[in-house]
Amino acid sequence: xxxxxxxxxxxxxxxxxxxxxxxxxxxxxxxxxxxxxxxxxxxxxxxxxxxxxxxxxxxxxxxxxxxxxxxxxxxxxxxxxxxxxxxxxxxxxxxxxxxxxxxxxxxxxxxxxxxxxxxxxxxxxxxxxxxxxxxxxxxxxxxxxxxxxxxxxxxxxxxxxxxxxxxxxxxxxxxxxxxxxxxxxxxxxxxxxxxxxxxxxxxxxxxxxxxxxxxxxxxxxxxxxxxxxxxxxxxxxxxxxxxxxxxxxxxxxxxxxxxxxxxxxxxxxxxxxxxxxxxxxxxxxxxxxxxxxxxxxxxxxxxxxxx
Amino acid sequence: xxxxxxxxxxxxxxxxxxxxxxxxxxxxxxxxxxxxxxxxxxxxxxxxxxxxxxxxxxxxxxxxxxxxxxxxxxxxxxxxxxxxxxxxxxxxxxxxxxxxxxxxxxxxxxxxxxxxxxxxxxxxxxxxxxxxxxxxxxxxxxxxxxxxxxxxxxxxxxxxxxxxxxxxxxxxxxxxxxxxxxxxxxxxxxxxxxxxxxxxxxxxxxxxxxxxxxxxxxxxxxxxxxxxxxxxxxxxxxxxxxxxxxxxxxxxxxxxxxxxxxxxxxxxxxxxxxxxxxxxxxxxxxxxxxxxxxxxxxxxxxxxxxxxxxxxxxxxxxxxxxxxxxxxxxxxxxxxxxxxxxxxxxxxxxxxxxxxxxxxxxxxxxxxxxxxxxxxxxxxxxxxxxxxxxxxxxxxxxxxxxxxxxxxxxxxxxxxxxxxxxxxxxxxxxxxxxxxxxxxxxxxxxxxxxxxxx
Numbered sequence: 001x002x003x004x005x006x007x008x009x010x011x012x013x014x015x016x017x018x019x020x021x022x023x024x025x026x027x028x029x030x031x032x033x034x035x036x037x038x039x040x041x042x043x044x045x046x047x048x049x050x051x052x053x054x055x056x057x058x059x060x061x062x063x064x065x066x067x068x069x070x071x072x073x074x075x076x077x078x079x080x081x082x083x084x085x086x087x088x089x090x091x092x093x094x095x096x097x098x099x100x101x102x103x104x105x106x107x108x109x110x111x112x113x114x115x116x117x118x119x120x121x122x123x124x125x126x127x128x129x130x131x132x133x134x135x136x137x138x139x140x141x142x143x144x145x146x147x148x149x150x151x152x153x154x155x156x157x158x159x160x161x162x163x164x165x166x167x168x169x170x171x172x173x174x175x176x177x178x179x180x181x182x183x184x185x186x187x188x189x190x191x192x193x194x195x196x197x198x199x200x201x202x203x204x205x206x207x208x209x210x211x212x213x214x215x216x217x218x219x220x221x222x223x224x225x226x227x228x229x230x231x232x233x234x235x236x237x238x239x240x241x242x243x244x245x246x247x248x249x250x251x252x253x254x255x256x257x258x259x260x261x262x263x264x265x266x267x268x269x270x271x272x273x274x275x276x277x278x279x280x281x282x283x284x285x286x287x288x289x290x291x292x293x294x295x296x297x298x299x300x301x302x303x304x305x306x307x
Numbered sequence: 308x309x310x311x312x313x314x315x316x317x318x319x320x321x322x323x324x325x326x327x328x329x330x331x332x333x334x335x336x337x338x339x340x341x342x343x344x345x346x347x348x349x350x351x352x353x354x355x356x357x358x359x360x361x362x363x364x365x366x367x368x369x370x371x372x373x374x375x376x377x378x379x380x381x382x383x384x385x386x387x388x389x390x391x392x393x394x395x396x397x398x399x400x401x402x403x404x405x406x407x408x409x410x411x412x413x414x415x416x417x418x419x420x421x422x423x424x425x426x427x428x429x430x431x432x433x434x435x436x437x438x439x440x441x442x443x444x445x446x447x448x449x450x451x452x453x454x455x456x457x458x459x460x461x462x463x464x465x466x467x468x469x470x471x472x473x474x475x476x477x478x479x480x481x482x483x484x485x486x487x488x489x490x491x492x493x494x495x496x497x498x499x500x501x502x503x504x505x506x507x508x509x510x511x512x513x514x515x516x517x518x519x520x521x522x523x524x525x526x527x528x529x530x531x532x533x534x535x536x537x538x539x540x541x542x543x544x545x546x547x548x549x550x551x552x553x554x555x556x557x558x559x560x561x562x563x564x565x566x567x568x569x570x571x572x573x574x575x576x577x578x579x580x581x582x583x584x585x586x587x588x589x590x591x592x593x594x595x596x597x598x599x600x601x602x603x604x605x606x607x608x609x610x611x612x613x614x615x616x617x618x619x620x621x622x623x624x625x626x627x628x629x630x631x632x633x634x635x636x637x638x639x640x641x642x643x644x645x646x647x648x649x650x651x652x653x654x655x656x657x658x659x660x661x662x663x664x665x666x667x668x669x670x671x672x673x674x675x676x677x678x679x680x681x682x683x684x685x686x687x688x689x690x691x692x693x694x695x696x697x698x699x700x701x702x703x704x705x706x707x708x709x710x711x712x713x714x715x716x717x718x719x720x721x722x723x724x725x726x727x728x729x730x731x732x733x734x735x736x737x738x739x740x741x742x743x744x745x746x747x748x749x750x751x752x753x754x755x756x757x758x759x760x761x
Contacts, residue, residue, distance in 0.1 A: 113578035130708035191643040209690035245653030249599035257595040
């Protein structure tokens with residue numbers, strides 16, 4: 001039979017390899033947060049054909065209005081993106097009027113967002129707190145639902161560890177995307193993260209359920225073999241559910257969906273893949289590590305492996 | 308078999324109802340006071356528009372009556388009527404914020420100006436003239452007082468002033484001390500008000516000298532009612548009658564009570580979501596979603612054969628019922644809401660896959676078809692139940708938390724996820740199980756291997 005658990009440290013290493021680069025980027029250069037979280041103004045203007053100004057021209061103009069922290073970038077289709085600090089109502093109309101007077105009376109405001117400095121951060125903090133509470137709820141539920149097997153609390157904790165793993169991988173992917181492709185973390189990211197967390201736990205419980213069932217059937221079997229057996233039994237289901245829910249649906253969104261959703265779908269795609277991956281290669285193996293108390297051997301050079 | 312028949316009937320009743328709700332030119336539901344027009348409500352991120360977040364402008368540790376935030380919301384709703392868009396939505400978010408959403412609008416300045424307008428009540432001397440409620444008029448207030456908001460910007464322009472005549476204002480609403488809603492002897496809703504001493508004096512003098520004349524009640528230069536002075540009013544109290552429902556009487560009373568907002572609000576956030584983000588994205592993504600779903604269905608059928616067809620059928624029913632519920636409740640469809648729906652669809656698929664994989668396992672171990680269908684379900688159920696229960700717990704906590712603190716992204720996600728998961732559980736227990744049982748009964752034992760794809 002396929003021995004997945006035997007290679008568990010290989011998969012732990014693989015996950016570390018996925019997580020570390022992003023964490024390093026995070027540590028040294030940070031992730032650029034969109035104004036959803038930092039506060040500020042975001043202005044997306046479309047000019048008529050002949051009037052598109054140079055970014056420098058706009059910066060000078062806005063500096064003249066007393067705005068200091070201004071970034072302007074031009075994109076395709078006669079569009080300029082202006083980022084600056086939070087503008088109150090008076091400043092907003094002042095900026096727009098100046099641009100209309102000086103450059104193009106027919107310019108179209110495609111987007112003008114002003115976010116107060118505290119709001120986004122507050123929402124993010126509270127969402128994080130809610131997710132934390134939800135995780136606690138899940139641990140308690142699994143503790144209750146698995147009360148028939150030994151150490152049922154471990155199952156809950158391992159499910160949450162796998163969830164944490166998925167979140168870390170996603171943050172790492174986003175850090176890499178931010179570093180190399182100019183991604184920004186906005187509120188869509190929060191949505192993707194919530195989805196990934198939900199899927200991760202749901203998927204893990206299905207694998208755990210098989211361990212629960214098997215441990216009542218094969219009472220004599222040693223734990224590692226039992227867990228490996230359970231993983232293999234649920235493998236077809238894991239692969240097929242994964243294929244359907246994420247690959248087919250999300251891949252089409254990534255490939256042909258609207259541009260604004262592409263990043264979002266990509267993150268979701270990786271995240272859901274991780275949800276399945278972590279059930280098999282993280283959550284269940286950690287159960288075994290815990291059962292064998294393998295950390296006792298981690299620093300002694302010899303690892304205890306059962307066959 | 309009997310139980311199956313009952314299940315079938317239940318399934319088709321639910322399915323029929325859902326399809327009826329979903330058909331695009333549905334007339335809506337109206338039973339007594341209960342009304343639903345059953346439109347799909349698209350969130351701002353999908354249809355474009357303006358979002359304004361208002362925050363109480365008070366020192367951080369100051370306490371205020373939570374009711375005043377609700378009152379402020381009511382007043383804002385009234386004020387935004389002047390914008391002439393129908394789907395304006397205000398929500399109290401958390402304990403110190405109000406979110407306003409204005410679909411299709413992009414003119415931030417205009418909207419904010421309208422939101423900041425205060426309701427000004429005037430008692431106007433009409434002499435013997437009676438004008439229809441709703442008529443726009445000019446009064447001499449605002450001509451000589453510069454601090455009054457110019458009305459032209461807020462009138463919406465749908466009705467022209469009845470005449471160019473400038474009517475003399477007797478008194479403004481500033482003298483109103485208290486306002487309440489009550490009913491008169493005919494059971495109509497009326498607004499009762501009391502004036503402060505100065506106002507009572509003005510009122511007393513005017514009504515004494517003008518018995519039999521019309522004293523119009525005018526709000527924001529619009530005639531509300533034109534009562535005739537029957538007797539001199541000397542005690543400084545009066546009533547406003549009009550064609551009020553309880554709600555309209557109440558909202559007018561709230562507006563009179565405060566004139567301006569009960570608590571100071573400032574614009575903390577405003578964002579215009581352009582139609583580019585909305586339209587382009589929505590259409591392409593919908594197309595992508597449909598293609599994705601077709602691939603999923605094809606794969607299910609090719610890989611799982613007959614049970615796969617049952618699963619696809621079950622998922623379609625799940626999708627129809629869930630979507631019908633979204634329209635019925637109604638749930639605003641935003642991107643996070645769709646993500647929640649997508650995730651629960653994944654869960655519904657997973658439930659079917661779990662059942663089928665279990666069925667195949669039982670068949671492989673040599674059990675009879677009938678037995679395998681029964682056992683396959685019985686063994687798959689704990690995993691379906693527990694995995695979905697965890698998701699329901701998660702979404703319940705997210706929902707509760709998001710409602711308390713006003714994180715609308717999280718809330719939209721949690722609502723659709725919870726509804727989707729509950730319906731997917733129902734569709735697994737009711738639809739998948741019933742149909743799998745029926746279909747597997749039809750298959751000849753010799754054909755089972757081929758039909759199930761063992």
